[in-house]
Amino acid sequence: MAEPATPAEAPLRPPQAVMRLARMGAAHQTRLSFMRILLRRLKDENWRFERRLFDIGADGVGRAVYVARGPSHSYSLVAFSHDLPDEKRSDRVIAEAWDATFALFDGVPDAEDLARLERNVPLQEAGRVSERELCLSRANRSARLFAHVVDRLASGRQPDAGLVAEVGYLMRTTAVYGSGKFGAADREVIAGRAEFAAPFQAEMLTVYLIREFVMDLVEHLAASRAPGRAVRLDPALRRSFSIGNSTGLGMAPFLVNHPVLLNNWIAARERAVARVCALEKATPEEVAHFGTVLKRAIGNVALWRSQHELQVQKLADLGADLAALKAKAAQFDFHAPEPWRRLAEWGASAMTLEGQEQLIALILEPYGALVDDLAADMSADEEAAFQIAGQMPLEELSELLTQNYDWALGIDWAAQRANARAWYVSEEKLEPRLGQRFEEPIAQFEQPLCPGRDAARLEQALRDWPGHATVAEFLLACPEHRHIVRRVQITGAHPFAEIRDNTIDAEMLPIDMLRCKLAFFGAGRFDPRSDRWVRINMFAGAPYPQELGTFEDEAWAYGVPS
Amino acid sequence: MTHSLNEVEALARKAARGAGYDWGLAEEAGRVVRWLSRHGLPGAGALAMALQMREAVTLRAPGPDDFGAAGQGQGDARALCPVALGAAIADLGNLPEPCAFQSVAAPLLLLPQVACVAARSQGTLHLEAGGIKLWCNAKAAAISAKSPLKAQAAVLIGACYGAWTPGGFDASSRADVPKDTLDVLAAFAHRTYAPATEASRRAGAGAGEEAD
Structure with a gap:
């Protein structure tokens, strides 16, 4: 019996584009969340x-x-x-x-x-x-919603739907x-x-x-x-409740500390997109499915609230993007070859990052049978990747540096702005923090969370070594580069392993890292409360355990349909 | 009370960093202690011993000469650092035959790295240190003594062609670390934490206090 054929894949989006923080900070949940x-x-x-x-x-x-x-x-x-x-x-x-x-x-x-x-x-x-x-x-408990819901139910009434939509969670x-x-x-x-x-x-x-x-x-x-007087929650309203989550800086280092895992998450999503983009044609049912989920995504954005200046702008962008997408889809020629690739290409030229990332999530929706198996590739054998390839000639290491860290080698690291931040762990409750390197005495406590700067230092050090020397020889003499050498070697087989942006830049936004990770979890309604912590909703719209058997709405994560 | 392997690895990594190792070597120390703990061997104790010796400046880092036939570190009475030496052994892959070192601190810490080389070479490697013998290949390891904690010893590493029986340790999914060892490692690890200030609490931290 023949092995099931691996579906065709269009070329993946390049890591140079996918791994920029601004794009990671526009990530949305997908079928692979x-x-x-x-x-x-x-x-x-x-x-x-x-x-x-x-x-x-x-x-x-x-x-x-x-x-x-x-x-x-x-x-x-x-x-x-x-x-x-x-x-x-x-x-x-x-x-x-x-x-x-x-x-x-x-x-x-x-x-x-x-x-x-x-x-x-x-x-x-x-x-x-x-x-x-x-x-x-x-x-x-939510200070605004929990007591309200208990009060209303106890008085025999349903809670205020507007308030429920606004807060989204009881805890x-x-x-x-x-x-x-x-x-x-x-x-x-x-x-x-x-x-x-x-x-x-x-x-x-x-x-x-x-x-x-x-x-x-x-x-x-x-x-x-x-x-005797209290009532239970109306089932549809009940399903709209999420569990909220408040996530601070502590989660941000995870993506840097687990490069192979990060690669495998992103690679699975990108391969899913590439499979759908490789499809020669779409059936009318698939196009209709896409249209339905797009409509729900538009409804979701309408209910998505944030007070944070950056997110308010992003939501306006996303709303405009999805309106443009809806108009485009209405007159799009889905009969011509490779409809999804063409639509994604249009999106990349016509929409902001928010819209682009939403679109790649949406085109996966009709294709569970084609992409859901990629979930099996999202874990990582970090032990195997930990081992340094000591026999690699330095010229090969340099090539990897040039290939995967060009974004870092071009930064002027002498400039204070490029080094403005330092990640450290506070004595108090061992909480990860981000400080101002030139204003606080924290540099000596710096965590290894700035691969870009470390790569630039490595590149400098390698200039003094012959290309035929081995990594083992180099590291014996220069153990201070061991951490970044490991990372550089990992990028050889894992092109999405590294965030391709400066994680200690004065302008860097930790919420971009948080959003990427939380989107992979499947969270929605990202609501940054500052540049370094964010509130989200989890499982909003999801069936409850007793409903799972009969629940057919695979796109529940786009919220309860209006 | 036992610890998860993740906890003991994180503690070892931070302790090594606190003792002054660069992050890349500190990561090796974490992995090494995890491997030993998983095999029921006192990895945390061996690392604590090595870090204390490093603190007392009785360790030296390995150099190219240590892997040559010519006299290694002659005139230097200090023992070789097992964290750096282990990493160098793992990096080299093909070890000179035989591979001998006059004095290595806490030589148990070399075992996981030697096992790593054995796994890649598909053969069995044999490590002898101060009367204790270790064998390892891609799938198994054996040790000749239950409490192989030596402060320092001469080490001989070579291919093993004879028969050996895996065992001598208890595989474990938990680390059982004595309190005094934990205290030593925690004290080193503590050096990696920045003292909290009100400013950093306000400016640098994560989630805030506002109600919803």
Whole structure:
């Protein structure tokens, strides 16, 4: 029997364009976003969900356990609900108390497990979890929406739909830790399980179950306050609720610290685009599917709010781009060859980065059968890539530098603006920060998060060495370049591994890094609160666990259709 | 209380950086300690020992002469730094035969890097240090003593053609690090953290306080 043929792929968009921060900062969720990968699997494998424990008082204090049962493993969200005074509610990672705290348990916890978790999970970073726990998380109530929803439901009425749309969530997580943090299981403990093969699936499952818990919690609080009078949420309104998330700088270094993973995420998305662009023709059904999702994307932008100056401009751009796209699509010749490639090419010339990145997400929508398998390529064997190829001649290393770091070699690194920032870790709660190199005493604490400058220094050092000398010889004499040599070698086989922009420039916006990562998670409605932290919605429009089996709306991530 | 391998790798990396290694070598130290921990070997303890010796300026970095037939580091009584030497061994790939070093600090730290070379060469390599023997190939490793913590020893690395039985250690998905070792590494790691100031708290940090 013949192997299934690999679909044809048009040429990929070049990393020189794709890996610029401005474009990464315009990323949108796609079919390959981790939330969508997760929900496809839960549905396809007919996962079963059970609220095993819900022991929460009328004051909102108590604990709950939600179990998700898959074909080979079960996982439990263990939730602790607290009574947090308003003044203690903070999105900062240095907070010490939350409205609710969570752990994702590997299996179904017994009484002893729950007692152990109750002693540790509410403390978050100050507690310890074990190899039985896959994730640790916490969330705070929305000051504007949570009480409103409980009040309304308790009085027998539905909450104000406008306010729900504006805020979007009842609770927002301020961290979702996985991969061995605070004693939890390492990724390799679970990486061999099919449900965790794609990146961040345990984290996404945690948030998905948190959403279920929070909805149960508000309805429970309303019912406790007004037994007999309280009503449940209207199902359509209920589905529009997301879990919010507040993400600060801590997430930004991840993309730099995991170059192979970053490459594999971007490469999977770009290959998906290339497969669709290689299609000779589109069926009328596929064109109609595209039109439907485009309409929903337009509706999504209309509801997407931000106060941040940059995002307000980007939303205006995106709105105008999508209006232009709609007009273009209405008279576009989808019968001529390679319709999607031609449409994407038009987009690249006629739209801003926001619109361009939205368009490449939209053209994937009709083609799940063609692109969804690429999700399997999004994880990374970082161990293999860690090894330096010591026998590589320096002339080959120089070629890689020229090829993949030309953007950095052209920067005037003597200029203060180019070096204005330094990434460091504060003593306090070990929080990543971004400081002003020439104004604060932080340079000695600098983290290795500026590949561009390091590449330029390497290029300078290599000028004194003969091209036939080996990397091993060079590094024996110059160990200070080891970190960047590793990165440069990684770009040889992983062209999307490096952000091709200066990460310590005076004008650099950390929110661009955050947005790229969060878009791959599947987040929406990015709402930057400054240049370095952003609020988002997760799972807005998604079916709840009990609805998964019968839910057919694959494009749920574009929001509930109007 | 055990630690995840990620935790112990991160601690080792930061500790090595705090002790003064460049980031690239600090990353090697992290990977080496992770590998040893996964094999149930006291990698964190070996690194703590090496970092303390580095602090006492009793270590020297390897140079090209250390891999030649001619006298290595003659007149220098200091032991070779195992972090830098291990990285150099991994980079070289094809080791001179035999490959001998008069004195290496915490030689256990070489094992993961030697294993790496063995994996690439598809053969078995043998490492002997102060009476302790180690064998490794692409798939397995063996060690002749349970507590192979030597402060320093002469090291001989070569191809192994004889029979050996994998084992002598307990593979583990957790790191079990003694408290005093953790304290040593944490103290080195602490040097990588910038003291918090009110200005940096305000200007440099992530999420803010405003309500929603």
